[in-house]
Amino acid sequence: MQDSNIHDPKILIALDFADRQEALALVARLDPASCRLKVGKEMFTLFGPEFVRSLVDAGFDVFLDLKFHDIPNTVAKAVAAAAELGVWMVNVHASGGPRMMQAAKAALQPYGDKAPLLIAVTVLTSMTGEELHQVGVLRSPAEQVLTLARLTRDAGLDGVVCSAQEASLLKAELGPDFKLVTPGIRPAGSEAGDQRRIMTPEQALAAGSDYLVIGRPITQADDPAAVLAQINRGLAAAG
Numbered sequence: 001m002q003d004s005n006i007h008d009p010k011i012l013i014a015l016d017f018a019d020r021q022e023a024l025a026l027v028a029r030l031d032p033a034s035c036r037l038k039v040g041k042e043m044f045t046l047f048g049p050e051f052v053r054s055l056v057d058a059g060f061d062v063f064l065d066l067k068f069h070d071i072p073n074t075v076a077k078a079v080a081a082a083a084e085l086g087v088w089m090v091n092v093h094a095s096g097g098p099r100m101m102q103a104a105k106a107a108l109q110p111y112g113d114k115a116p117l118l119i120a121v122t123v124l125t126s127m128t129g130e131e132l133h134q135v136g137v138l139r140s141p142a143e144q145v146l147t148l149a150r151l152t153r154d155a156g157l158d159g160v161v162c163s164a165q166e167a168s169l170l171k172a173e174l175g176p177d178f179k180l181v182t183p184g185i186r187p188a189g190s191e192a193g194d195q196r197r198i199m200t201p202e203q204a205l206a207a208g209s210d211y212l213v214i215g216r217p218i219t220q221a222d223d224p225a226a227v228l229a230q231i232n233r234g235l236a237a238a239g
């Protein structure tokens with residue numbers, strides 16, 4: 001079956017590896033038409049900007065998932081540095097507040113249509129309502145996600161990171177163009193691990209997720225490329 005997402009791959013593979021060669025061996029088996037790549041704190045800290053540039057140079061759209069959270073000036077400079085790497089998407093924490101998000105947005109203005117998409121993390125998909133309470137947030141995860149997503153939209157950003165469990169609510173409240181990037185994706189039968197607010201790829205797509213972040217279910221599989229192809233087929237059939 002032809003992959004119907006070929007011009008806009010929905011799956012962002014989370015490259016969370018301690019070993020660069022292991023990551024590159026996986027990347028060598030992937031096609032930029034079938035997936036995008038996400039580089040997070042582990043690989044960026046180990047291998048730095050050169051690693052990110054090598055993926056961009058290999059033709060992949062790269063989501064630099066460093067979740068910047070700092071004072072407005074620092075976050076603005078960090079986001080501009082990400083733009084210099086040629087990444088497709090970069091993120092900040094929405095809980096940094098509107099002034100920080102506006103500063104990040106303004107820092108990307110000089111890049112025009114070459115600017116990466118700028119999104120904000122709402123509530124981590126590993127967190128439950130009880131854990132939110134423990135850090136002093138008395139709303140439910142869905143209420144807190146919606147509050148932070150509204151702030152993000154009003155600050156002019158392109159979308160949010162949330163769980164697919166909140167996707168239908170956010171699409172209804174914030175409209176179809178506001179991008180929803182959803183980690184915590186678990187194909188039926190796979191281990192949840194530390195994730196808590198999870199959905200299958202097909203459920204996430206049906207709920208309104210624009211991009212599905214998938215790490216371990218693909219990267220730790222015996223045949224990651226086959227698992228990716230299977231998930232893409234499932235999405236094409238569902239969509």
Ligand SMILES: O=c1ccn([C@@H]2O[C@H](COP(=O)(O)O)[C@@H](O)[C@H]2O)c(=O)[nH]1
Nearest residue numbers: 014040123124125183184213214215216
């Ligand atoms: O709320 C969030 C934000 C980011 N992530 C990141 O996504 C991947 C998920 O990997 P899995 O192996 O599929 O669990 C990972 O890099 C996280 O840092 C998230 O999970 N939740």
